[in-house]
Amino acid sequence: MLHEQRGKDVEAEILKLKVELLCRGARLGTKIDRGRKVGAGPAGGRCIILPGGSCVNTPLWGDFVKESKLVLIKRGDEWGLLKGDNLEAEVELVPYPRFYSQKTSDGVPMWKVALLHGKDCLATTVYQKCVYWDTGKKCKFCGIELSLNADKTIAIKKPKQFCEVVEAAVEEGVCGHITLTTGTTASRDRGAKLLAEVVGEVKAYKEIPVHVQLEPPKNSRYLELLAENGADTIGIHVESFDQRVLKEVCPGKVKTEIEKYFEAWRHSVELFGEGQVSSFIIAGLGEDDESILKGSEELARIGVIPYLVPLRPIIGTEFENRWPPSPLRMIRLYEGIANILIRYGLDPRKSKAGCVRCGGCSALSEAFAQHHH
Ligand code: SF4
Structure with a gap:
């Protein structure tokens, strides 16, 4: 044992x-x-x-x-x-925090505004809708609007509402850092404006490390806005480096060319620092190991952490009956990526905020710790 x-x-x-x-x-x-x-x-x-x-x-x-x-x-x-x-x-x-039973000053149950992820990461989706759901081109693994339709959350988290939850979570001693994500908006900022507003409000209240996640905005100015408002780390998620898989699984997102991701990653590394920018890579969408390892190396080379996760089939999505990849395959991939990170001098354990720091959905840090001696 x-x-x-x-x-x-x-x-x-x-x-x-x-x-x-x-x-x-x-x-x-x-x-x-x-x-x-x-x-x-x-x-x-x-x-x-x-x-x-x-x-x-x-x-x-x-x-x-x-x-x-x-x-x-x-x-x-x-x-x-x-x-x-x-x-x-x-x-x-991890016990359910007490703030789940509280309400915001405008009467919304706090658990509908933000949830505790991992040990001490307060997480929310500031905009719980996505343009690709309207156009019939949603990512097949994603459940972003399902919780909204099930009345488990609210569509837009107002900065003030979220900040009240942060205060309650801080008081309870369960908020070490924050993850803010968003569905993709039809506007050029891709959701960055609301994210930036929420970050600004949090930072005005207290210096808590904040992570933001979004698609590459149409204009890099929006990345700068996020940095200026105080975001500490950023996730720009390519999901897969296999274009054939992306076309099939993410018919909306695939329209953003891979070059745009690289531009956004590079610019973000300038703004947030090496190892403070990350991308989810999902294993188990039909890609091969090589696409994951090659893509991870390209990311590491420019200072971005490849945050590898196994597919999580969510009930109610098109992929609900799929299976995640085998544990053996995942271990092989984690070890491969850990070695890449060591080669490029990136340590996921130094991430200041968000999914990489939380580590709840990926064994990357554990693989890294095992190889980094
Ligand atoms: S790693 Fe997973 S559990 Fe942790 S903040 Fe990210 S999505 Fe939530």
């Missing part, structure tokens, strides 16, 4: 367990509230803390989870992961 002691073997075991949880999820041996089923990003899970402190945004919903060998159990007050009869690890569940 895994416990707190460190060492190379333990690190390798943690990496293996984290990847298995990300790719296969955990079945429930105990009744619990399973967290949000839908939403933007990798929804459909709860955050589990492994021995040593790694957190895992663990899928608990979906067809593929039924086949998972890992079972989440509770004995007395202790949580654990069973595999067969063997207790693989004692774990912790």
Whole structure:
């Protein structure tokens, strides 16, 4: 069984367990509230803390989870992961924060405005709609408007509303950093203006590290606006380096040429610094390993962190019955990318805010730690 002691073997075991949880999820041996089923990003899970402190945004919903060998159990007050009869690890569940039961001054339940991700990352989708949903060209893995339609959130998070949630989360001691994402707007800023407004409001209240995510805006001026308003890190997500896959899976997003991504990444590295810019890469969309490793190397070369995640099939999306890639494949890819990062002198553990710092959806930092000795 895994416990707190460190060492190379333990690190390798943690990496293996984290990847298995990300790719296969955990079945429930105990009744619990399973967290949000839908939403933007990798929804459909709860955050589990492994021995040593790694957190895992663990899928608990979906067809593929039924086949998972890992079972989440509770004995007395202790949580654990069973595999067969063997207790693989004692774990912790990040408790739901108290601010979920509070309301903003205009009467909106705070859990509809922002959620706690990972251990201490307050996250929200400031604009919960996306232009590609209107035009029938949405990304097939994405559930951004599902939570809106299910009345689990509100369409636009006003800067003041969000700031009130930040204050409540800070008071409770659960807000170490912030992730702000957005659906893509039809306007030239791609959502940057509202993001920048929200960042400005947060920073006027308190110096908390803030991460923003968006598509490359039409004009690089909007990236500068985000930096000027105080954003600390930025994610510009290409999703896949395989153009054939992108055309099939992201028929709307694919219209933004890859050159535009590179321009935005380069400019962002100038604004936010090396290793403070990232891109999600999703494995399991039909691409091969080479496209992921080659793309990751191109990113690392310009100072961008390739944040590799396995596909998360979200209920209600076109991909709900898909399976994430195999844990073996993911470990191979994580190790490949960790070595690339080491070669280019980028350390994901130094990210100031957002998904790379949180690490709930990717085992990149664990793979990096294992190889970086
Ligand atoms: S890695 Fe990003 S999307 Fe995943 S739990 Fe953390 S903040 Fe949320």
